[in-house]
Amino acid sequence: MILEQAIVVAQWVFFAYLVGLNTGFLLLNVSAFFAVRRYLTDRVLEDLLPIVSGMEPPVSVIVPAYNEENTIATSVRSMLQLEYPEFEIVVVNDGSRDGTLEALRREFALIPFPEAYRRRLPVRPVRGIYRSLRHANLRVIDKENGGKADALNAGINAARYPLVCAVDADSILERRSLRRVVAPFLHDPRMIATGGTVRVANGCVVRGGFLEEVALPRRLLPLFQVVEYLRAFLFGRAGWSPLNAVLIVSGAFGVFRREAVVAAGGYRTDTVGEDMELVVRLHRLHRLAGRPYRIAFVPEPICWTEAPESLRVLRAQRARWQRGLAESLTMNLALALHPSGGAPGWLAIPFAVLFEWLGPLVEVCGYGLLVAGFAVGLISVEAFAGFMILAVGLGVALSASALLLEEMSFHVYKRPRELAVLAIFAVLENLGYRQLLTLWRLEGLAHWAFGVRVRWGEMRRTASWQKAF
Amino acid sequence: MGFATASDALIAAAFWTGSAALALAALLIAGALFLRLRLAARREHEQRFSARWLPIFAACTEAIPDRLPALAPQDGALFLSLWVRALESVQGATRGRLVELAARTGADRLAVTLLASGDERKELIALAALGYLRLRSAEPLAAALIDLPFPLVSLAAGQMLLRLDASRHLPQVIERAAEREDWPVARIAAMLRECDRDAVAEALAQALAARLERASQAESEIVRLLQLARVANSALLRPAVCRLLERPAPAPVVAAALAALWHPEDAEHARRALGHPEWFVRVAAVRALDRVGGPEDRERLVALLSDSSWWVRYRTAQTLARLPGITRQALEKMLSESSDRFAADILAQVLSERDAR
Structure with a gap:
């Protein structure tokens, strides 16, 4: 009897969790709809009255690189062609064990540069600084290995300009990407950080490091991730932006006000989620000090990244992301429900704690209970089917709403066939893929709880887009 | 099952919520497909329309064609x-x-x-x-739109008024530019660049002068006007900028005023600000000397190479390297004679940067 009652209670909890989670996302979806509409109207004015005022703040683009000898030259070459009035590129070779530095030396004719390097942020020792004979705005910092966060901090120390743009070495950009992501800084002097939508590059045609043609991947795993990225960026982030409660600016491509990052202490090196942690910390420090600030999200796709194509790599990535999330939230938990917390402290962080941090635990327990209860006869066929319809139905509805929002705004995938494929995958991803991700996220949660060590650079990319040259 | 009542209600709730979600999903997907069809039709219409016009x-x-197609209101x-x-x-x-x-x-x-x-x-x-x-008939409408709380429409209304009659509307637009923090300075600057430089300078000078007369100066408004002053760079602005630099003012105002200096006769203001306690004001003063200073500033700048702020040292070294009459040999001599490590490091860096250009 007690077991049966416990099962009923657990079922109610699981039901309430699923409905709460999806209601939250539905509200975010509504917020994202207005945010995207506002952005598109902004674009009309941008087209009719372009800002070419000479007042665009110069940007230091920081590219941390670890064992990137195959892709680094192409990446840097493409970044050098960004359409922006004034910018510099600072590549930070984080003690690569391959020929990354040699590739850079060869390609860009590097010579030693006697820079008066400032250690405003503590970093691992710098072994040398180089400048390019071919491009006056390119420098390379060679330092001892300290992880991605340490490399970014070394780049920030060397940055000459008031805005710093953190870009993954394997990010694929568009020529106007930098202009688009910097635009919010021109609109609002309180802006301290902006990020943009990241999309899956697998299947796309890339030439000279720039995206030339958008297409869907041919393999199943990246296809699932296309739908997932749509959902995550279009309303997972665009929805929070109008509330000034964006908790993550992707490490793949984000712009920060340099002095705000330095004042906050730079990227933390003791977390694998350094990009999210920095943003949550910026919220915490500014909110608690009562300093006005804005962190905005640009809904337009401006950065493309290669998604994992193997289960092993995807598993490692998702476990790492979940761990990063847990670390970012626990390191800044003081903001949660704080009287000065505002939308980040009262909405975004509690939402992230309940549905993203602890989510995998609740979901695995819920699904586990359903399957186990059904197997031993404690849960009827009707109950099992009812809950599966609920879980899958809500998941499909969310993916479908992301698809609709994409179609209302950017419709990046031009061919009608692609839209049909995405619609099919919006359904299919709820029949196993999402549950698999939940398991891996739980693994990440366990890594965090038991302090398993993970370092950057463990994920290998195939850089298959380079074959399109 | 023994817990039939609670469980049945729950199962029903789960089933109907899930079914409703699936139905919603089907509607949303159908909506996306419908939008795609509509988009295709709209693009086709736009292509035909563009091909015609x-x-x-x-x-x-050359000339306006005699026969013109009819323009439908919806187009x-x-x-x-x-x-x-x-x-x-x-x-x-x-x-x-x-x-x-x-x-x-x-x-x-x-x-x-x-x-x-x-x-x-x-x-x-x-x-x-x-x-x-x-x-002209649209002027009253635009004049009303400029004060709407929506930045996009109000900015576009300001732009329209300037294109219509810049000399008449510049004072009004400049006033809004100073007061409205939701109007991005960069966008206003882009608008003002289309206007006559002296007319812009005169309107800016009037707006600055009006604020200097007031007992309580609006610091942020003055800073915004000074940022816009860089668009004009006109002699008409010099008196207002110099007046600002002659009186005690908050550091952001001093820095913005220094950034608006462009005439060599005003270099003394920049020289006086080299000892300002705020590092960003010293940087602004050094950069001003880069524009308006001369060889006589060499010793002042050399002293600043040992400043406590890296940015002051860096901008100073850059300014020194660009001073008229300063050769590479002169910089190398400064480097070899420097007893200050910070000064030597920054000079070495700037020398290398100079070689890169």
């Missing part, structure tokens, strides 16, 4: 957005012919209608077009 716009470089926004782009790509008499073409097709009246459509996107297009059409 773009050759006519191109023909206006007003599309026509005007194409027309604005066409107009911005040409100069001289062709512009006049395009304006006449718009009048002959009735696009000017459509623009006025769009201005009251309540659709922000259409209003923006109409405002952009009306600025070029110089339709």
Whole structure:
């Protein structure tokens, strides 16, 4: 009897969790709809009255690189062609064990540069600084290995300009990407950080490091991730932006006000989620000090990244992301429900704690209970089917709403066939893929709880887009 | 099951919520497919429309064609957005012919209608077009729109008024530019660049002077006006900027005023600010000397190479390297004679940067 009652209670909890989670996302979806509409109207004015005022703040683009000898030259070459009035590129070779530095030396004719390097942020020792004979705005910092966060901090120390743009070495950009992501800084002097939508590059045609043609991947795993990225960026982030409660600016491509990052202490090196942690910390420090600030999200796709194509790599990535999330939230938990917390402290962080941090635990327990209860006869066929319809139905509805929002705004995938494929995958991803991700996220949660060590650079990319040259 | 009541209610709730979600998902997917079909139809219409009108716009470089297609009211926004782009790509008499073409097709009246459509996107297009059409009858409408709390429409209204009659509307637009923090300075600067430089400078000087008269100075407004002063760089602004630098003022105002200095006769203001306690003011002073200073500032700058702020040292070294008469040999001599490690490091860096250019 007690077991049966416990099962009923657990079922109610699981039901309430699923409905709460999806209601939250539905509200975010509504917020994202207005945010995207506002952005598109902004674009009309941008087209009719372009800002070419000479007042665009110069940007230091920081590219941390670890064992990137195959892709680094192409990446840097493409970044050098960004359409922006004034910018510099600072590549930070984080003690690569391959020929990354040699590739850079060869390609860009590097010579030693006697820079008066400032250690405003503590970093691992710098072994040398180089400048390019071919491009006056390119420098390379060679330092001892300290992880991605340490490399970014070394780049920030060397940055000459008031805005710093953190870009993954394997990010694929568009020529106007930098202009688009910097635009919010021109609109609002309180802006301290902006990020943009990241999309899956697998299947796309890339030439000279720039995206030339958008297409869907041919393999199943990246296809699932296309739908997932749509959902995550279009309303997972665009929805929070109008509330000034964006908790993550992707490490793949984000712009920060340099002095705000330095004042906050730079990227933390003791977390694998350094990009999210920095943003949550910026919220915490500014909110608690009562300093006005804005962190905005640009809904337009401006950065493309290669998604994992193997289960092993995807598993490692998702476990790492979940761990990063847990670390970012626990390191800044003081903001949660704080009287000065505002939308980040009262909405975004509690939402992230309940549905993203602890989510995998609740979901695995819920699904586990359903399957186990059904197997031993404690849960009827009707109950099992009812809950599966609920879980899958809500998941499909969310993916479908992301698809609709994409179609209302950017419709990046031009061919009608692609839209049909995405619609099919919006359904299919709820029949196993999402549950698999939940398991891996739980693994990440366990890594965090038991302090398993993970370092950057463990994920290998195939850089298959380079074959399109 | 023994717990049938609670469980049945729960199962029913789960089943119906899930079913409703699936039905919603089906609707959303159908909506996405419908939007794709509509988009395809709209693009096809736009292509046909462009194919019809773009050759006519191109023909206006010679003369307006005698026979013009009829312009349907529902195509007003599309026509005007194409027309604005066409107009911005040409100069001289062709512009006049395009304006006449718009009048002959009735696009000017459509623009006025769009201005009251309540659709922000259409209003923006109409405002952009009306600025070029110089339709006086639309002036009161735009004057009302400039004070709306929506930055996009109010900015576009300001732009339209400036295009219509810059000399008359500049003071009004500059006042809003100072007061409205939701108007990005960079966008206002882009608008002002289309106007006569002296007229902009005069309006800015008046706005600055008015604020200097007031007992309580609005610091942020003065800073915004000084940032815009860089668009004008006119002698008309010198008195107001110098007055600001002659009196005690908050550091951000001093830095912004230093950034607006451009005349060599005002270099003394920059020299005085080299000892300011705030590092960013010292940086602004050094950068001002880069523009207005001369060889006589060499010793002052050399002393600043040992400043506690890296940025002051860096900008100082750059300014020194650009001073008239300072050769590479002179810089190398400074480097070898420097007893201060910070000064030597920054000089070495700037020397290397100079070689890179």
